[in-house]
Amino acid sequence: MNNVVIAGVGKYIPSKIVTNNMLSQIVETSDEWIVSRTGIKQRHITTNENTSDIASKAALNAIHDSNIDVCDIDLIIVATCTPDMYTPATACIVQKNIGAKNAFAFDLGAACSGFIYGINVAKSIMVSNDIKKALVIGAETLSKSIDWNDRSTCVLFGDGAGAVVLSLSENEGILDVICKSKGIKWENLTIGAKDLTNPYIDEKIRMNPYLNMNGSEIFKFATVEIVSLIKQILKDNNLSLEDIAYIIPHQANERIIQFAAKKLEIPVDKFYINIDEYGNTSAASIPIAISEMSEKNLLKKGDKLIAVGFGAGLTSGACLIKWQNN
Numbered sequence: 001m002n003n004v005v006i007a008g009v010g011k012y013i014p015s016k017i018v019t020n021n022m023l024s025q026i027v028e029t030s031d032e033w034i035v036s037r038t039g040i041k042q043r044h045i046t047t048n049e050n051t052s053d054i055a056s057k058a059a060l061n062a063i064h065d066s067n068i069d070v071c072d073i074d075l076i077i078v079a080t081c082t083p084d085m086y087t088p089a090t091a092c093i094v095q096k097n098i099g100a101k102n103a104f105a106f107d108l109g110a111a112c113s114g115f116i117y118g119i120n121v122a123k124s125i126m127v128s129n130d131i132k133k134a135l136v137i138g139a140e141t142l143s144k145s146i147d148w149n150d151r152s153t154c155v156l157f158g159d160g161a162g163a164v165v166l167s168l169s170e171n172e173g174i175l176d177v178i179c180k181s182k183g184i185k186w187e188n189l190t191i192g193a194k195d196l197t198n199p200y201i202d203e204k205i206r207m208n209p210y211l212n213m214n215g216s217e218i219f220k221f222a223t224v225e226i227v228s229l230i231k232q233i234l235k236d237n238n239l240s241l242e243d244i245a246y247i248i249p250h251q252a253n254e255r256i257i258q259f260a261a262k263k264l265e266i267p268v269d270k271f272y273i274n275i276d277e278y279g280n281t282s283a284a285s286i287p288i289a290i291s292e293m294s295e296k297n298l299l300k301k302g303d304k305l306i307a308v309g310f311g312a313g314l315t316s317g318a319c320l321i322k323w324q325n326n
C-alpha cells in the first residue's frame with residue numbers, strides 16, 4: 001500500500017481564556033487594535049498543563065475518532081517549538097501518557113509549519129517501512145515563551161493541540177506535500193535556549209529566551225509563501241481552485257489570509273478561519289482547524305483540501321488532502 005489517509009482527528013484546548021481586554025490590563029493595548037490588526041479576540045492559555053499533557057489529550061481524541069486501539073500506533077511525531085524539555089522528546093512523554101507501547105516517537109521542529117512537515121515525514125516513513133498507523137500531533141504552550149511585557153508579541157499567541165491518526169491505505173488521502181525552508185532569514189523569528197551556560201561562556205552567544213519577531217518581515221514572507229505554495233500544489237497536481245473544498249491556512253493573522261484570498265481572486269470564506277478564538281497556536285493551528293471542521297461536519301468524503309503553513313526558520317509548506325474520514 002502506497003497511500004496514507006487521515007483516519008481520525010482530535011484537538012484539545014486549555015480551558016483558561018484570556019481576552020484582549022484582559023491583556024490590556026497587562027500591556028498598553030486595546031481590543032480594537034488587536035482585532036483590527038490581527039483578527040484575534042481571545043486565546044486559550046495553559047495554567048497547570050505542559051505541552052505533553054495537551055498533546056496527549058488531543059492524541060487520545062484522535063485515536064477515539066479513528067476507532068483504533070492505542071497499541072496499534074507504530075509512530076508518534078510531535079511537531080512543536082515549545083517542548084517540555086530538551087530531552088526526552090515530548091513525543092516520548094506522550095507515548096507514556098497514552099500507553100502507545102508499540103510506537104517509536106520523536107519531536108519535529110519546524111515551528112508553525114511543523115504539522116505539514118510532520119505529515120510529510122510520517123507518510124514517507126509509513127510507505128517506505130510498511131508502518132500501518134501513525135499519530136502526527138501539533139502541540140504548543142507558547143504562552144510560556146512569550147515576554148508578557150512585549151505588546152507586539154504577547155497579544156498574538158495562544159496554547160493548544162491538534163492531532164491526526166494516519167493510516168496506510170489503498171485509498172488516496174495525503175495526495176501531495178511541499179516543504180520549504182529559508183534559513184537565510186532565521187533571525188526574523190526566534191525563541192532562544194534558556195539559561196544554558198558553562199564557566200567559560202562568552203556572553204555574546206547568550207540568546208533572548210523569549211519569542212522575538214520581526215513582524216513586518218514575517219508578514220511579507222507569509223503573504224508571498226501562502227499564495228505561491230497554493231498555486232504550486234495546484235499546478236503540480238493538475239488542479240484548480242474550483243477543485244478545492246477548503247483551504248486551511250496556519251492562523252497567524254487574519255489580514256494575511258485576506259491578502260491571500262485577494263491575490264488568488266477567491267472569496268475569503270474558502271479559507272477556514274478560527275484565529276478569533278485561539279490566536280496563533282503555531283504547529284497546532286492547522287490540526288486544531290481540521291479537527292474543528294470535522295466536528296462541525298464541514299468535511300465530506302472525497303473533498304480535496306489544501307493545508308498551508310509558514311513560520312520560524314523561516315519554514316513553509318503545503319499539503320493536499322483527499323478527505324476520507326467520515
Ligand SMILES: CC(C)(COP(=O)(O)OP(=O)(O)OC[C@H]1O[C@@H](n2cnc3c(N)ncnc32)[C@H](O)[C@@H]1OP(=O)(O)O)[C@@H](O)C(=O)NCCC(=O)NCCS
Nearest residue numbers: 029030033037112151152155215216218219252253310311
Ligand atoms: C505583528 C503585526 C500584527 C503588527 O501589525 P502592523 O500593522 O504591522 O503593526 P506595526 O508593527 O507596524 O505597529 C504599528 C504600531 O502599533 C504599535 N503596536 C504594536 N503592538 C501593539 C499592540 N499590541 N497594541 C497596540 N499597539 C501596538 C507599534 O508599537 C506601532 O506603533 P508606532 O507606529 O507608534 O511605532 C503584523 O506585522 C503581523 O501579524 N506580522 C506577522 C506575524 C506572524 O505571523 N508571526 C507568526 C509567524 S508564524
